[in-house]
Amino acid sequence: MKKKITIHDLARILKKDSSTISRAFANSPRVTKKTRDLIQAKAKELGYFRNTLASNLRSQKTRTIGVVVPHISRFFLSTVIAGIEEVAFENDYRVIIAQSMDQMEKEHRLIDTLLSSQVDGIIISIAMETNEFEHLERIADQKTPVVFFDRKCEAIPANNVLIDDKARAFDATEHLILNGRKRIAHFSGLENVSIYQDRLEGYREALRKHGLTEDPALIFKSPLKSEDGRDLASQLLQLKQRPDAIFSANDIAAISCMQVLQESGVDVPKDIAIVGFSNEPLGAYTTPPLTSVNQNPLKMGRLAIQTLLHQLENPEAKTETKFIDSSLVIRKSS
Amino acid sequence: MKKKITIHDLARILKKDSSTISRAFANSPRVTKKTRDLIQAKAKELGYFRNTLASNLRSQKTRTIGVVVPHISRFFLSTVIAGIEEVAFENDYRVIIAQSMDQMEKEHRLIDTLLSSQVDGIIISIAMETNEFEHLERIADQKTPVVFFDRKCEAIPANNVLIDDKARAFDATEHLILNGRKRIAHFSGLENVSIYQDRLEGYREALRKHGLTEDPALIFKSPLKSEDGRDLASQLLQLKQRPDAIFSANDIAAISCMQVLQESGVDVPKDIAIVGFSNEPLGAYTTPPLTSVNQNPLKMGRLAIQTLLHQLENPEAKTETKFIDSSLVIRKSS
DNA sequence: TTGTAGGCGTTATCAT
DNA sequence: ATGATAACGCCTACAA
Numbered sequence: 001m002k003k004k005i006t007i008h009d010l011a012r013i014l015k016k017d018s019s020t021i022s023r024a025f026a027n028s029p030r031v032t033k034k035t036r037d038l039i040q041a042k043a044k045e046l047g048y049f050r051n052t053l054a055s056n057l058r059s060q061k062t063r064t065i066g067v068v069v070p071h072i073s074r075f076f077l078s079t080v081i082a083g084i085e086e087v088a089f090e091n092d093y094r095v096i097i098a099q100s101m102d103q104m105e106k107e108h109r110l111i112d113t114l115l116s117s118q119v120d121g122i123i124i125s126i127a128m129e130t131n132e133f134e135h136l137e138r139i140a141d142q143k144t145p146v147v148f149f150d151r152k153c154e155a156i157p158a159n160n161v162l163i164d165d166k167a168r169a170f171d172a173t174e175h176l177i178l179n180g181r182k183r184i185a186h187f188s189g190l191e192n193v194s195i196y197q198d199r200l201e202g203y204r205e206a207l208r209k210h211g212l213t214e215d216p217a218l219i220f221k222s223p224l225k226s227e228d229g230r231d232l233a234s235q236l237l238q239l240k241q242r243p244d245a246i247f248s249a250n251d252i253a254a255i256s257c258m259q260v261l262q263e264s265g266v267d268v269p270k271d272i273a274i275v276g277f278s279n280e281p282l283g284a285y286t287t288p289p290l291t292s293v294n295q296n297p298l299k300m301g302r303l304a305i306q307t308l309l310h311q312l313e314n315p316e317a318k319t320e321t322k323f324i325d326s327s328l329v330i331r332k333s334s
Numbered sequence: 335m336k337k338k339i340t341i342h343d344l345a346r347i348l349k350k351d352s353s354t355i356s357r358a359f360a361n362s363p364r365v366t367k368k369t370r371d372l373i374q375a376k377a378k379e380l381g382y383f384r385n386t387l388a389s390n391l392r393s394q395k396t397r398t399i400g401v402v403v404p405h406i407s408r409f410f411l412s413t414v415i416a417g418i419e420e421v422a423f424e425n426d427y428r429v430i431i432a433q434s435m436d437q438m439e440k441e442h443r444l445i446d447t448l449l450s451s452q453v454d455g456i457i458i459s460i461a462m463e464t465n466e467f468e469h470l471e472r473i474a475d476q477k478t479p480v481v482f483f484d485r486k487c488e489a490i491p492a493n494n495v496l497i498d499d500k501a502r503a504f505d506a507t508e509h510l511i512l513n514g515r516k517r518i519a520h521f522s523g524l525e526n527v528s529i530y531q532d533r534l535e536g537y538r539e540a541l542r543k544h545g546l547t548e549d550p551a552l553i554f555k556s557p558l559k560s561e562d563g564r565d566l567a568s569q570l571l572q573l574k575q576r577p578d579a580i581f582s583a584n585d586i587a588a589i590s591c592m593q594v595l596q597e598s599g600v601d602v603p604k605d606i607a608i609v610g611f612s613n614e615p616l617g618a619y620t621t622p623p624l625t626s627v628n629q630n631p632l633k634m635g636r637l638a639i640q641t642l643l644h645q646l647e648n649p650e651a652k653t654e655t656k657f658i659d660s661s662l663v664i665r666k667s668s
Numbered sequence: 669t670t671g672t673a674g675g676c677g678t679t680a681t682c683a684t
Numbered sequence: 685a686t687g688a689t690a691a692c693g694c695c696t697a698c699a700a
């Protein structure tokens with residue numbers, strides 16, 4: 001490899017000043033088309049590439065966005081990331097991915113790392129465990145623009161990209177009711193996460209609207225992992241009065257619960273109908289396929305990054321909450 | 335936000351020179367523990383953070399790794415990425431993710447972008463379509479260390495992290511044979527990708543070992559997407575002599591094919607047994623669950639980044655090919 | 669339209 | 685053990 005070419009090399013060779021070269025690449029109107037063409041031709045010939053490191057130092061920008069998600073390998077999240085990545089690259093931004101594993105402490109460390117590597121902005125879906133917000137406030141302190149998606153942070157005024165969780169939970173529950181279900185259990189997540197509160201609220205509203213009384217014994221809070229779904233199945237099986245339907249706030253818990261129920265001879269959907277949330281692809285392949293809520297993750301990712309880029313270009317723009325369209329996908333489990 | 339503190343501010347306040355401050359943070363032995371403690375205390379008090387941008391310019395390093403994958407939201411790949419990300423963060427490296435969508439031209443552009451943002455190294459699984467290697471050679475030209483995983487590039491000597499595709503394909507095929515199957519179809523990928531050649535080779539070896547003659551009419555090459563699987567199912571259904579088993583080089587094609595076969599009244603595994611490759615989680619939830627090959631993606635990701643970091647620290651180390659353990663996971667589809 | 673000069677914050681090198 | 689100086693490569697106010 002020959003030594004790297006700099007604008008000074010070009011300047012020397014072309015008998016111009018390095019500032020002219022710099023301007024040529026910045027498409028400044030203050031350099032003639034002729035000189036620009038000359039410079040660019042020579043640059044190409046010599047294999048010149050702008051030194052991003054130097055450029056970054058000068059501008060105090062990295063053109064890099066940090067993305068913090070609970071788990072990268074969950075379909076919903078990796079698809080959101082795909083959307084972010086697509087639009088970011090189109091706009092000549094790089095994306096750094098970090099996973100919090102749903103742990104607050106890890107999330108805290110990741111954010112510190114991202115801030116200290118001077119990302120221009122952060123897109124985040126907060127960890128299930130997060131119940132203190134010091135690390136999130138720090139982002140705002142540093143005036144680094146943030147966009148929350150899916151799981152917003154109530155405590156912090158920022159841009160949010162969400163679906164209407166309450167409305168979809170309402171739809172899901174009403175769908176079960178309209179199919180004649182009377183005792184509908186709800187698997188909720190940890191209560192510090194806003195989406196689970198919203199989904200619970202939607203569930204409650206549907207019950208109210210249709211004159212069903214809420215039974216606190218049918219509302220279960222857990223982290224909604226596979227093992228929680230299996231656990232909850234066992235609990236349901238031991239109830240004197242079993243529910244005739246389940247509305248789960250995610251698919252993972254719904255599916256693992258369904259498996260345990262089926263192993264115990266429960267017929268899904270005849271005995272117990274089940275509805276999940278997120279529309280993970282594997283739900284389409286279970287027997288029976290799982291009714292769930294499609295959150296349009298690709299759209300969500302694209303809108304999140306677009307919102308962030310807009311904020312970067314208009315630092316004074318006021319923050320807002322945007323909603324992605326979403327819908328109940330009805331399959332055989334309900 | 336108060337203005338950013340620099341080492342010069344600290345120097346002024348502590349009546350030291352900026353170089354001493356710099357050394358204190360670099361843990362240089364050339365500064366007394368006392369001064370170091372003093373400096374660090376003050377730094378903490380004032381909220382000093384090292385300016386990574388300036389540091390990067392000085393060292394001409396970014397502590398950033400570029401990762402190029404065909405699709406980020408496929409379980410196998412997002413899990414590899416999770417492994418990469420985990421080890422990278424532990425070692426204070428950032429990871430930039432980019433997806434080629436299995437297109438050579440996109441891969442080309444992404445690599446140019448990564449190189450021009452001066453990543454310290456690249457980890458890549460090449461696109462299905464890639465059949466020219468100019469863009470990959472460019473990485474080597476720039477002396478940027480590369481690690482290939484899963485899909486290596488034959489044309490370029492580099493570090494590779496792979497599984498033994500041939501051996502696992504052999505196992506899969508032999509497993510079908512030992513279960514009495516005689517006419518085994520093989521769904522292969524595009525032939526420029528080495529793993530598909532290896533899997534085909536393993537399939538052939540198993541047939542040979544067990545005295546079965548290879549029938550070219552039973553070997554199908556395609557990009558192995560969902561639609562290809564459905565297509566291939568239709569083709570199989572039209573054959574005068576149908577196969578009694580399928581060994582597919584990925585799960586996606588295997589599952590979509592299985593669905594179409596079942597809709598046409600074929601009993602899986604009785605009429606046709608099916609084995610896939612990659613052990614995507616949804617395979618565990620199909621009816622019947624899909625036999626497949628577990629490639630240990632998390633391990634693969636971790637080993638890939640470890641190999642790269644090792645290469646970064648030992649630029650003269652010679653390249654090598656490492657194998658991750660892998661195994662056939664037998665389920666009801668075979 | 670182009671050139672000059674200085675600085676972004678850190679760090680390597682040489683000097684004290 | 686610490687200080688002074690220059691350099692990394694680019695960018696921009698200001699001057700011509």
